[in-house]
Amino acid sequence: SAVISQKPSRDICQRGTSLTIQCQVDSQVTMMFWYRQQPGQSLTLIATANQGSEATYESGFVIDKFPISRPNLTFSTLTVSNMSPEDSSIYLCSVEVGGEAFFGQGTRLTVV
Amino acid sequence: KQEVTQIPAALSVPEGENLVLNCSFTDSAIYNLQWFRQDPGKGLTSLLLIQSSQREQTSGRLNASLDKSSGRSTLYIAASQPGDSATYLCAVKDNNNDMRFGAGTRLTVKP
Numbered sequence: 001s002a003v004i005s006q007k008p009s010r011d012i013c014q015r016g017t018s019l020t021i022q023c024q025v026d027s028q029v030t031m032m033f034w035y036r037q038q039p040g041q042s043l044t045l046i047a048t049a050n051q052g053s054e055a056t057y058e059s060g061f062v063i064d065k066f067p068i069s070r071p072n073l074t075f076s077t078l079t080v081s082n083m084s085p086e087d088s089s090i091y092l093c094s095v096e097v098g099g100e101a102f103f104g105q106g107t108r109l110t111v112v
Numbered sequence: 113k114q115e116v117t118q119i120p121a122a123l124s125v126p127e128g129e130n131l132v133l134n135c136s137f138t139d140s141a142i143y144n145l146q147w148f149r150q151d152p153g154k155g156l157t158s159l160l161l162i163q164s165s166q167r168e169q170t171s172g173r174l175n176a177s178l179d180k181s182s183g184r185s186t187l188y189i190a191a192s193q194p195g196d197s198a199t200y201l202c203a204v205k206d207n208n209n210d211m212r213f214g215a216g217t218r219l220t221v222k223p
Contacts (some may be wrong), residue, residue, distance in 0.1 A: 006155065042201065042213040043156075092155050099144055099161070101203065101211065106155035 002027055002097045006104025013083055013111050020079045021107045023093035028073035033094040034066070037106075043092065049076050083111045114139045116204050118214035125192055126222050133187040133217045135202035140180045143209070147176050147187050148201045150216070156201065160187070192221045 003026040013019050023032065031050055035043040046066055047055040055068040069077045080087055088111045093104045115138045125131050135145070144163050148156040160169045160176040162185065168177040175188040185202060199216040206212075 004155075010153070042215045043203075045211070090153065094156075099163070099205070100158060101146060101156075101205075102158060103148075103156040106153065108153045 001100070002029065002095050002102040004093060004095060004102060004104040006093055006107060008107055009105055010108040011110070013109065015084050015111055017083055018079055018081045019083065019109060020077050021091055021093070022077050023075070023104050025074045025095055027097070029095040029097065030073070031096070032070065032076045033096075033101075034068065034076075034078045035092045035094060037090040037092065039089070046078070046091075080109065083109075085111045087111050114142075114204055114206055114210070114212045116202060116212045116214040118200075118202060118217050120217060121215065122218040122220075124220040124222065127192060127194060129192050129221075130188070130190050131192055131219070133189070133200050133202075133219070135185040135187070135214055137183045137185075137204045137212075139206065140183050141207060142180060143205045143207050145176075145178055145185050146203045146205070147174075147185075148203065150199045150201060152199075159200075189219075192219075194221045194223050196221050 005024045034046040037043050045058050046061045047057040049055040049068045049070040051070050051073050067079045091107045117136045119134050146161045147159040150156050162169050162178045173190040178185045197220050199218045201216045203213045
Protein backbone atom coordinates (compact mmCIF):
# COMPACT_ATOMS: atom_id res chain seq x y z
CA SER A 1 0.00 0.00 0.00
CA ALA A 2 0.97 3.67 0.01
CA VAL A 3 0.19 6.58 2.28
CA ILE A 4 0.00 9.98 0.64
CA SER A 5 0.07 13.24 2.53
CA GLN A 6 -1.53 16.03 0.52
CA LYS A 7 -1.71 19.68 1.50
CA PRO A 8 -3.37 22.04 1.82
CA SER A 9 -6.61 20.20 2.52
CA ARG A 10 -8.60 23.24 1.45
CA ASP A 11 -8.13 26.84 0.42
CA ILE A 12 -10.12 29.83 -0.70
CA CYS A 13 -8.25 31.91 -3.25
CA GLN A 14 -8.75 35.12 -5.13
CA ARG A 15 -9.13 34.95 -8.89
CA GLY A 16 -5.91 35.63 -10.78
CA THR A 17 -3.70 34.11 -8.10
CA SER A 18 -1.95 30.72 -8.04
CA LEU A 19 -2.02 27.83 -5.59
CA THR A 20 0.54 25.07 -5.24
CA ILE A 21 -0.59 21.70 -3.93
CA GLN A 22 1.93 19.27 -2.49
CA CYS A 23 1.90 15.49 -2.25
CA GLN A 24 4.35 13.39 -0.27
CA VAL A 25 4.35 9.60 -0.58
CA ASP A 26 5.72 7.23 2.05
CA SER A 27 7.51 5.12 -0.55
CA GLN A 28 9.30 5.63 -3.84
CA VAL A 29 7.04 5.46 -6.88
CA THR A 30 7.75 5.92 -10.55
CA MET A 31 4.60 7.77 -11.51
CA MET A 32 2.34 10.17 -9.69
CA PHE A 33 -1.03 11.17 -11.05
CA TRP A 34 -2.94 14.42 -10.62
CA TYR A 35 -6.75 14.48 -10.92
CA ARG A 36 -9.45 17.11 -10.82
CA GLN A 37 -12.95 16.47 -9.52
CA GLN A 38 -15.36 19.25 -10.36
CA PRO A 39 -18.46 19.66 -8.17
CA GLY A 40 -20.80 16.72 -8.57
CA GLN A 41 -18.58 15.05 -11.15
CA SER A 42 -16.20 12.14 -11.25
CA LEU A 43 -12.43 12.28 -11.50
CA THR A 44 -10.60 13.57 -14.57
CA LEU A 45 -6.89 12.94 -15.04
CA ILE A 46 -4.91 16.15 -15.45
CA ALA A 47 -1.41 14.76 -15.93
CA THR A 48 1.05 12.00 -15.09
CA ALA A 49 4.32 13.02 -13.46
CA ASN A 50 7.50 10.99 -13.79
CA GLN A 51 10.62 11.85 -11.87
CA GLY A 52 13.25 13.53 -14.01
CA SER A 53 11.05 14.28 -16.99
CA GLU A 54 8.25 16.61 -17.98
CA ALA A 55 4.76 15.66 -17.00
CA THR A 56 2.42 14.20 -19.59
CA TYR A 57 -0.80 16.20 -19.83
CA GLU A 58 -4.21 14.93 -20.86
CA SER A 59 -6.27 16.57 -23.55
CA GLY A 60 -7.68 19.86 -22.32
CA PHE A 61 -4.94 20.49 -19.76
CA VAL A 62 -1.79 22.52 -20.44
CA ILE A 63 1.47 23.06 -18.63
CA ASP A 64 1.09 26.83 -18.42
CA LYS A 65 -2.13 26.45 -16.45
CA PHE A 66 -1.13 23.39 -14.37
CA PRO A 67 2.66 23.27 -13.99
CA ILE A 68 3.87 20.17 -12.20
CA SER A 69 7.13 19.44 -10.45
CA ARG A 70 8.51 16.02 -9.61
CA PRO A 71 11.90 16.55 -7.97
CA ASN A 72 12.23 13.02 -6.55
CA LEU A 73 10.46 9.66 -6.30
CA THR A 74 8.37 10.59 -3.25
CA PHE A 75 7.20 14.14 -3.89
CA SER A 76 5.26 16.18 -6.44
CA THR A 77 3.54 19.52 -6.68
CA LEU A 78 0.71 20.78 -8.86
CA THR A 79 0.19 24.52 -9.32
CA VAL A 80 -3.14 25.92 -10.44
CA SER A 81 -2.20 29.19 -12.12
CA ASN A 82 -4.13 32.38 -12.81
CA MET A 83 -7.18 30.92 -11.14
CA SER A 84 -10.77 31.62 -12.10
CA PRO A 85 -13.99 30.45 -10.41
CA GLU A 86 -14.15 27.59 -12.95
CA ASP A 87 -11.06 26.11 -11.28
CA SER A 88 -13.03 25.49 -8.09
CA SER A 89 -12.70 21.74 -7.65
CA ILE A 90 -11.17 19.03 -5.56
CA TYR A 91 -7.64 18.25 -6.71
CA LEU A 92 -6.22 14.82 -5.90
CA CYS A 93 -2.87 13.15 -6.28
CA SER A 94 -2.56 9.42 -6.70
CA VAL A 95 0.03 6.67 -6.96
CA GLU A 96 -0.18 3.01 -7.87
CA VAL A 97 1.41 0.18 -5.99
CA GLY A 98 1.04 -3.35 -7.32
CA GLY A 99 -1.66 -2.13 -9.71
CA GLU A 100 -3.77 -0.66 -6.90
CA ALA A 101 -4.41 3.08 -6.84
CA PHE A 102 -4.04 5.14 -3.66
CA PHE A 103 -5.08 8.73 -3.20
CA GLY A 104 -4.19 11.70 -1.09
CA GLN A 105 -6.80 13.38 1.09
CA GLY A 106 -7.63 15.89 -1.64
CA THR A 107 -7.40 19.68 -1.82
CA ARG A 108 -10.73 21.46 -1.90
CA LEU A 109 -10.15 24.69 -3.82
CA THR A 110 -12.65 27.53 -3.97
CA VAL A 111 -11.87 30.50 -6.20
CA VAL A 112 -13.73 33.72 -5.45
CA LYS B 113 -12.97 4.57 -25.15
CA GLN B 114 -13.98 2.93 -21.88
CA GLU B 115 -17.11 4.32 -20.28
CA VAL B 116 -18.02 3.54 -16.69
CA THR B 117 -21.55 3.95 -15.38
CA GLN B 118 -22.81 3.66 -11.83
CA ILE B 119 -26.44 3.15 -10.96
CA PRO B 120 -28.14 4.40 -8.89
CA ALA B 121 -26.67 7.88 -8.55
CA ALA B 122 -28.01 8.08 -5.02
CA LEU B 123 -29.39 5.58 -2.54
CA SER B 124 -30.93 5.98 0.89
CA VAL B 125 -31.49 2.97 3.15
CA PRO B 126 -32.29 2.36 6.80
CA GLU B 127 -29.55 1.07 9.04
CA GLY B 128 -29.08 -2.68 9.01
CA GLU B 129 -30.10 -3.25 5.40
CA ASN B 130 -27.97 -5.17 2.95
CA LEU B 131 -27.44 -3.28 -0.29
CA VAL B 132 -25.90 -3.58 -3.73
CA LEU B 133 -24.18 -0.89 -5.75
CA ASN B 134 -23.74 -1.39 -9.47
CA CYS B 135 -20.96 -0.51 -11.87
CA SER B 136 -20.98 -1.22 -15.60
CA PHE B 137 -18.29 -0.71 -18.20
CA THR B 138 -18.33 -0.82 -21.98
CA ASP B 139 -15.03 -2.52 -22.81
CA SER B 140 -14.48 -5.93 -21.23
CA ALA B 141 -10.73 -5.89 -21.92
CA ILE B 142 -9.82 -4.63 -18.49
CA TYR B 143 -6.73 -5.04 -16.31
CA ASN B 144 -8.50 -4.56 -12.99
CA LEU B 145 -11.43 -2.87 -11.30
CA GLN B 146 -11.28 -0.98 -8.03
CA TRP B 147 -13.95 0.25 -5.64
CA PHE B 148 -13.38 3.41 -3.61
CA ARG B 149 -15.15 5.31 -0.87
CA GLN B 150 -15.13 9.12 -0.84
CA ASP B 151 -16.34 11.24 2.05
CA PRO B 152 -17.54 14.77 1.19
CA GLY B 153 -14.71 17.02 0.08
CA LYS B 154 -12.09 14.35 0.75
CA GLY B 155 -9.86 11.99 -1.16
CA LEU B 156 -10.59 8.41 -2.18
CA THR B 157 -10.09 5.41 0.07
CA SER B 158 -9.47 2.11 -1.67
CA LEU B 159 -11.96 -0.57 -0.61
CA LEU B 160 -11.42 -3.52 -2.91
CA LEU B 161 -9.34 -4.34 -5.95
CA ILE B 162 -10.39 -7.10 -8.35
CA GLN B 163 -7.94 -8.33 -10.95
CA SER B 164 -9.33 -9.24 -14.36
CA SER B 165 -8.78 -12.93 -13.64
CA GLN B 166 -10.77 -12.81 -10.39
CA ARG B 167 -14.51 -13.09 -9.85
CA GLU B 168 -14.82 -11.50 -6.41
CA GLN B 169 -13.03 -9.99 -3.43
CA THR B 170 -14.18 -9.66 0.16
CA SER B 171 -13.18 -7.37 2.99
CA GLY B 172 -15.24 -7.44 6.16
CA ARG B 173 -18.83 -6.49 5.35
CA LEU B 174 -17.92 -5.66 1.75
CA ASN B 175 -17.98 -8.03 -1.20
CA ALA B 176 -17.22 -7.01 -4.77
CA SER B 177 -17.90 -9.19 -7.78
CA LEU B 178 -16.71 -8.91 -11.34
CA ASP B 179 -18.30 -10.28 -14.52
CA LYS B 180 -16.10 -9.16 -17.36
CA SER B 181 -18.15 -10.74 -20.11
CA SER B 182 -21.21 -8.70 -19.18
CA GLY B 183 -19.18 -5.62 -18.24
CA ARG B 184 -20.46 -5.46 -14.68
CA SER B 185 -19.29 -5.26 -11.12
CA THR B 186 -21.31 -5.07 -7.94
CA LEU B 187 -20.37 -3.92 -4.46
CA TYR B 188 -22.38 -5.64 -1.76
CA ILE B 189 -22.51 -4.02 1.67
CA ALA B 190 -23.90 -6.19 4.45
CA ALA B 191 -25.66 -4.86 7.54
CA SER B 192 -25.22 -1.22 6.58
CA GLN B 193 -24.32 1.36 9.24
CA PRO B 194 -24.61 5.17 9.32
CA GLY B 195 -20.82 5.30 9.07
CA ASP B 196 -21.09 3.72 5.62
CA SER B 197 -22.65 6.93 4.33
CA ALA B 198 -20.36 8.22 1.59
CA THR B 199 -19.99 8.24 -2.18
CA TYR B 200 -18.80 4.97 -3.67
CA LEU B 201 -16.81 5.08 -6.90
CA CYS B 202 -15.74 2.31 -9.18
CA ALA B 203 -12.75 2.66 -11.50
CA VAL B 204 -11.68 0.46 -14.36
CA LYS B 205 -8.11 0.18 -15.54
CA ASP B 206 -7.43 -1.08 -19.05
CA ASN B 207 -4.36 -2.84 -20.39
CA ASN B 208 -2.86 0.52 -21.40
CA ASN B 209 -2.88 1.59 -17.77
CA ASP B 210 -5.66 4.13 -18.34
CA MET B 211 -8.06 4.39 -15.43
CA ARG B 212 -11.68 5.51 -15.91
CA PHE B 213 -13.96 6.41 -13.06
CA GLY B 214 -17.69 6.19 -12.68
CA ALA B 215 -19.63 9.18 -11.38
CA GLY B 216 -20.31 7.41 -8.11
CA THR B 217 -23.26 6.35 -6.00
CA ARG B 218 -24.04 8.60 -3.04
CA LEU B 219 -25.14 6.36 -0.18
CA THR B 220 -27.01 7.55 2.90
CA VAL B 221 -27.65 5.09 5.72
CA LYS B 222 -30.26 6.42 8.10
CA PRO B 223 -30.11 5.52 11.80
